[in-house]
Amino acid sequence: MLVNLVEILKLAEEKKCAVGAFNTPNLECVNAVLAAAEKLNVPVIISHAELHEEVSPLAKIGPVMVQAAKNATVPVCVHLDHCETLSYMQQALDIGFTGVMYDGSTLPYEENLENTKKAVAMAKAYNCGVEAELGALASREGGAANASGPVYTDPDEAVEFCRETGIDALAPSFGTAHGIYKSKPVLDLDRVKVISEKTGLPLVMHGGSGVSPEDYRTGIKNGLRKINYYSYMSKAGTQAVKELLAKEDVTFFHDLALAAEKAMSADAEKAMRVFAGL
Numbered sequence: 001m002l003v004n005l006v007e008i009l010k011l012a013e014e015k016k017c018a019v020g021a022f023n024t025p026n027l028e029c030v031n032a033v034l035a036a037a038e039k040l041n042v043p044v045i046i047s048h049a050e051l052h053e054e055v056s057p058l059a060k061i062g063p064v065m066v067q068a069a070k071n072a073t074v075p076v077c078v079h080l081d082h083c084e085t086l087s088y089m090q091q092a093l094d095i096g097f098t099g100v101m102y103d104g105s106t107l108p109y110e111e112n113l114e115n116t117k118k119a120v121a122m123a124k125a126y127n128c129g130v131e132a133e134l135g136a137l138a139s140r141e142g143g144a145a146n147a148s149g150p151v152y153t154d155p156d157e158a159v160e161f162c163r164e165t166g167i168d169a170l171a172p173s174f175g176t177a178h179g180i181y182k183s184k185p186v187l188d189l190d191r192v193k194v195i196s197e198k199t200g201l202p203l204v205m206h207g208g209s210g211v212s213p214e215d216y217r218t219g220i221k222n223g224l225r226k227i228n229y230y231s232y233m234s235k236a237g238t239q240a241v242k243e244l245l246a247k248e249d250v251t252f253f254h255d256l257a258l259a260a261e262k263a264m265s266a267d268a269e270k271a272m273r274v275f276a277g278l
């Protein structure tokens with residue numbers, strides 16, 4: 001069933017766990033993630049990142065995601081990830097997305113604040129929840145290095161930002177990075193706790209792929225309620241295709257797609273078990 005970001009984060013808060021948010025730029029990803037969530041009977045978020053527009057246009061994959069969420073036996077939020085332009089957000093709202101992340105983290109603070117306020121006003125008219133980012137991760141969505149380097153979120157600034165904008169969830173910067181980690185990430189999970197206590201809002205971990213189960217658990221205990229996870233799931237799909245091609249002379253593409261889907265579902269399931277504390 002389709003639910004909005006506020007509702008799904010409330011479910012996570014009630015159980016003191018986190019809900020996984022998985023990018024689903026094609027049908028195999030949508031099927032993989034929803035099958036895993038239904039198998040474990042846990043709520044889940046499927047996301048489309050503005051960055052994936054070239055891989056999969058929102059106008060095409062968006063309606064597929066919304067319909068799949070409506071058909072699912074578990075609560076599903078359909079979320080727009082890292083939206084940098086409000087016109088793109090409007091497209092997602094019109095398609096029926098129930099969560100949006102406005103990302104103004106590369107902008108000066110005041111501009112981020114003003115744009116986030118606009119995003120909240122737009123989304124509320126559609127009963128859609130809003131996540132926003134403050135501070136900057138070491139890398140941008142897609143894995144490219146952030147020009148200014150990481151900027152950890154200041155807890156007091158976070159309080160002001162949340163109060164002024166009226167957002168429903170905050171993505172702070174505390175040491176994670178997007179993409180595949182080159183070395184073990186060092187996370188400031190105490191900062192998560194302080195920001196969680198001071199803002200009272202559900203917090204979001206970006207760059208969730210490659211974080212250790214132990215760090216996930218501490219982060220969740222400290223207030224993380226949404227964990228974005230994609231890179232390693234996608235990599236698992238590619239690996240399965242490579243292995244199948246090395247083993248067999250495959251003719252039909254759908255056999256590759258199915259192999260990838262199965263492997264991605266297994267990887268997503270593993271992540272969901274940790275996020276849900278199963």
Ligand SMILES: [Zn+2]
Nearest residue numbers: 141206207228
């Ligand atoms: Zn992200």
